[in-house]
Amino acid sequence: MTDMTLSAGPKAPSPLVEAAKDAVFAAILVFLLSWLMIGYQTQVLQGQPMSYVTRYSDVLWAVFLIPAGRFLMTLTRFDRTLPAVIGGALGFIYLFIPGVLGVLEVPVYGEFFVTVDPLQPDILPFEQPMVNVIFGIGAFFVLAAGLRARRKKTVGAQTLEVREAAEARQARISKNLSSILGPLLIAVALIIPFTPWGDRKLVDTLILVMTYVMLGWGLNIVVGLAGLLDLGYVAFYAVGAYTYAKLSIDLGLDFWASLPIAGAIAATFGVALGFPVLRLRGDYLAIVTLGFGEIIRIILINWQIFTGGPNGLGNIAKIDFFGIPFERNPKEGELAFHTLFGLDFSPVHRIYFLYYVIIALALVTNFVTIRLRRMPIGRAWEALREDETACRALGINPTNTKLTAFALGAMFAGFAGSFFATRQGFVSPESFTFIESAVILAIVVLGGMGSQVGVALAAILLIGLPEVLRELSLYRMLVFGGVMVLIMLLRPKGLLSFRVPTIQLHGKKALPPTTAGAVK
Amino acid sequence: MSAPMNAPAIATGDTLLEVERLTMRFGGLVAINDVSFSAKKRQITGVIGPNGAGKTTLFNCITGFYKPTVGRIALQAEGRDPFLLERMDGFRIGQRAKVARTFQNIRLFPGMSVLENLMVAQHNKLMHASGWTVLGLLGLPSFRHAEAAAKEMAVRWLERVKLTRVADEPAGSLPYGDQRRLEIARAMCTEPVLLCLDEPAAGLNPKESGELNALLLSIRDEFGIGLLLIEHDMSVVMGISDHIVVLDYGSKIADGTPAEIRNDPAVIRAYLGEEDTE
Numbered sequence: 001m002t003d004m005t006l007s008a009g010p011k012a013p014s015p016l017v018e019a020a021k022d023a024v025f026a027a028i029l030v031f032l033l034s035w036l037m038i039g040y041q042t043q044v045l046q047g048q049p050m051s052y053v054t055r056y057s058d059v060l061w062a063v064f065l066i067p068a069g070r071f072l073m074t075l076t077r078f079d080r081t082l083p084a085v086i087g088g089a090l091g092f093i094y095l096f097i098p099g100v101l102g103v104l105e106v107p108v109y110g111e112f113f114v115t116v117d118p119l120q121p122d123i124l125p126f127e128q129p130m131v132n133v134i135f136g137i138g139a140f141f142v143l144a145a146g147l148r149a150r151r152k153k154t155v156g157a158q159t160l161e162v163r164e165a166a167e168a169r170q171a172r173i174s175k176n177l178s179s180i181l182g183p184l185l186i187a188v189a190l191i192i193p194f195t196p197w198g199d200r201k202l203v204d205t206l207i208l209v210m211t212y213v214m215l216g217w218g219l220n221i222v223v224g225l226a227g228l229l230d231l232g233y234v235a236f237y238a239v240g241a242y243t244y245a246k247l248s249i250d251l252g253l254d255f256w257a258s259l260p261i262a263g264a265i266a267a268t269f270g271v272a273l274g275f276p277v278l279r280l281r282g283d284y285l286a287i288v289t290l291g292f293g294e295i296i297r298i299i300l301i302n303w304q305i306f307t308g309g310p311n312g313l314g315n316i317a318k319i320d321f322f323g324i325p326f327e328r329n330p331k332e333g334e335l336a337f338h339t340l341f342g343l344d345f346s347p348v349h350r351i352y353f354l355y356y357v358i359i360a361l362a363l364v365t366n367f368v369t370i371r372l373r374r375m376p377i378g379r380a381w382e383a384l385r386e387d388e389t390a391c392r393a394l395g396i397n398p399t400n401t402k403l404t405a406f407a408l409g410a411m412f413a414g415f416a417g418s419f420f421a422t423r424q425g426f427v428s429p430e431s432f433t434f435i436e437s438a439v440i441l442a443i444v445v446l447g448g449m450g451s452q453v454g455v456a457l458a459a460i461l462l463i464g465l466p467e468v469l470r471e472l473s474l475y476r477m478l479v480f481g482g483v484m485v486l487i488m489l490l491r492p493k494g495l496l497s498f499r500v501p502t503i504q505l506h507g508k509k510a511l512p513p514t515t516a517g518a519v520k
Numbered sequence: 521m522s523a524p525m526n527a528p529a530i531a532t533g534d535t536l537l538e539v540e541r542l543t544m545r546f547g548g549l550v551a552i553n554d555v556s557f558s559a560k561k562r563q564i565t566g567v568i569g570p571n572g573a574g575k576t577t578l579f580n581c582i583t584g585f586y587k588p589t590v591g592r593i594a595l596q597a598e599g600r601d602p603f604l605l606e607r608m609d610g611f612r613i614g615q616r617a618k619v620a621r622t623f624q625n626i627r628l629f630p631g632m633s634v635l636e637n638l639m640v641a642q643h644n645k646l647m648h649a650s651g652w653t654v655l656g657l658l659g660l661p662s663f664r665h666a667e668a669a670a671k672e673m674a675v676r677w678l679e680r681v682k683l684t685r686v687a688d689e690p691a692g693s694l695p696y697g698d699q700r701r702l703e704i705a706r707a708m709c710t711e712p713v714l715l716c717l718d719e720p721a722a723g724l725n726p727k728e729s730g731e732l733n734a735l736l737l738s739i740r741d742e743f744g745i746g747l748l749l750i751e752h753d754m755s756v757v758m759g760i761s762d763h764i765v766v767l768d769y770g771s772k773i774a775d776g777t778p779a780e781i782r783n784d785p786a787v788i789r790a791y792l793g794e795e796d797t798e
Contacts (some may be wrong), residue, residue, distance in 0.1 A: 164693065368657075371657055372657070375650055375657065376639075376642075376643050376646035376647045376649075376650055377647065377650075377652075379632075379636060379639055379640050379643070380640060380643050380647075382629070382631070382632055382636075383629045383632065383640040383643075385631075386628075386629035386630060386631055386632060387627050387628070387629055387630075389585075389623075389627055390623070390627040390628070390629065391611075391640075392584075392585075392610045392611045392614070393583060393614055393620070393621050393623070393627070393707075394614055394620070394640065394641050394643065394706070394707075394710055395611055395612070395613070395614025395615030395616075395618075395643070395644055395710060396611060396614075396615075396640070396643050396644070397611050397615070398611065499631060499690075501632070501633035501635065501636055501688055502636060502639075503633075503635055503636060503639055503667075503671060504633070504635070504687075504688050505635050505671075505675065505678070505684070505687035505688055506687060506688055
């Protein structure tokens with residue numbers, strides 16, 4: 001069809017020629033950019049003048065691989081998708097997997113691929129394993145482009161209904177997956193310290209992950225339900241942490257007594273911030289909340305007398321078992337955790353206890369959020385997210401509704417902050433920088449706004465992964481960024497995004513096909 | 521409420537809404553110029569006029585989206601305190617004075633289900649019943665009863681506007697005509713004393729608009745509330761209005777029964793243009 005319409009104009013381009021032309025240009029460009037920068041590497045050996053080593057093979061590989069990828073990508077535009085699929089898949093398998101193993105220095109493969117010893121020849125194109133990984137990811141994109149073009153070709157032009165049906169199906173899958181994954185994750189989280197893998201390091205990492213899960217669930221109230229983009233969430237986390245620090249150091253209150261106070265003070269801050277800014281919407285609100293987060297941090301740095309300034313506050317009371325301390329040598333006549341339960345003393349007890357405390361706190365957050373969603377206030381939050389003007393016409397007070405969302409979100413951040421302070425035994429402004437807010441927001445968005453299980457998964461991925469990959473050192477943040485980009489590419493609405501109505505007429509067994517059937 | 525002595529509507533005692541000398545200026549533009557009219561309960565009052573006549577601005581003043589520059593808007597419902605709407609915050613007009621409205625470009629909560637849309641409309645009632653969420657979180661029976669009653673009312677409205685089958689679907693996925701009816705049902709779920717409809721028949725086919733007429737008439741007769749209606753579709757306005765107010769360039773040019781309006785020379789001029797001979 002397109003040939004006919006094009007025949008009137010200049011000669012229709014042949015796909016192969018077109019793609020080859022493009023690839024040749026790409027090759028020239030890659031060569032120009034890479035031959036000096038990649039081809040020569042300076043090195044300074046002790047006692048010798050600066051010299052260089054050549055890496056021509058890397059240049060050649062780059063000059064071959066990048067245009068090849070472009071060539072395949074261009075072909076997909078002319079409906080020649082098979083080469084892209086095959087080439088992409090081969091490139092991905094060949095480059096990515098050995099590359100990752102090389103980066104991780106897995107010994108078995110290290111011998112086989114010899115990525116560790118640069119002097120021995122190996123089957124991988126690039127010397128640095130990480131470069132292979134990056135090219136592998138590139139190959140993956142070629143593969144993805146091919147697959148997407150193929151799907152488009154088989155489905156044809158997607159009508160609105162087809163797309164809606166696909167979305168509904170995906171939401172249903174997410175929903176079913178969540179109902180299985182949710183309890184499973186909780187069960188695994190509860191028993192993991194008793195499994196052989198539950199060593200101190202893993203539990204420590206999990207405590208961190210759970211803290212972010214809790215923060216994510218708290219922020220979900222503000223961002224996911226009420227639709228208020230809050231970029232300063234970490235401020236409330238800081239308020240909670242410093243509240244507990246001050247209560248513990250100055251007044252000698254223990255964690256359990258401080259927890260409600262910290263939550264209440266954080267909520268008060270939520271209202272105090274909320275009141276002047278809730279007239280703002282969208283981007284403007286985001287900017288102001290971002291500013292608020294920074295204000296809190298700068299106050300913490302500069303109010304030396306009260307907050308200890310940049311040095312922070314130390315010697316915060318560690319957590320106790322509801323009044324019974326975790327101490328090796330309790331005072332005369334007092335109990336300690338291990339004597340109470342007749343155990344041998346171990347510092348791990350406290351860590352495990354912390355772990356269960358954060359799980360309990362996070363589950364409380366989750367439970368309250370789920371309950372609130374079904375309350376009138378929860379529906380009003382969601383309605384406000386959908387259309388504020390319509391809410392006003394229905395007599396819903398937008399200010400109060402937003403303030404409650406802000407206050408509740410802040411309260412949970414305050415709880416999490418107290419927990420953070422008692423775990424660390426030390427707080428300083430450094431822990432509450434903007435990047436923390438960004439990470440928490442990323443967890444909510446990547447998890448799928450409003451999806452509790454999705455938020456948990458995203459926290460595991462974004463917090464757990466960099467911790468597990470600590471060996472990767474430098475590449476850790478690269479992987480972090482890569483994971484974020486991948487999630488957004490593959491699941492733009494978040495890992496698990498779906499919405500279950502808070503009240504149903506036809507019950508859960510209602511037939512989904514009504515979407516198409518009911519409309520006439 | 522001190523009504524002028526010569527206002528005939530007050531004397532009859534069933535005036536619901538009294539708009540007096542309403543003026544709305546945006547900078548130098550006078551969108552509404554000294555408009556007075558009244559709307560009675562158990563009546564459908566149509567507001568018509570060419571494009572840009574100030575109809576929607578009038579609605580926005582009545583429903584609190586704009587604060588009028590000059591003028592008074594008084595609402596007096598049977599057995600309720602009188603309200604001066606021009607002094608009230610936007611959302612309180614819906615909350616306290618019980619004035620509900622629909623929008624020219626439909627404003628549903630598209631991601632929420634049809635039933636949820638109707639539940640949100642009963643927010644204030646449910647909020648009270650849930651003890652501002654505290655009692656609701658504890659799951660007290662009084663809240664559960666209130667919620668069940670709210671659901672029942674929503675279901676009644678769903679049946680009335682024939683949307684029961686799609687109750688659990690997202691409101692945004694409904695076809696246009698269904699969305700229009702849902703918006704009216706949602707407004708009615710706030711149990712208003714005055715329902716303001718901004719072009720409810722826009723984009724409906726003749727069959728749908730006939731059904732809409734029947735719905736509006738049944739609302740008028742059954743609930744005894746006042747309806748205020750902006751409409752372009754003359755078959756709707758002339759067919760169901762008990763009383764019509766005509767605006768042109770922000771001023772009221774006529775006020776009367778449909779028959780009177782149809783023969784009013786000023787109205788004909790506004791719609792068809794002036795004759796050359798004059």
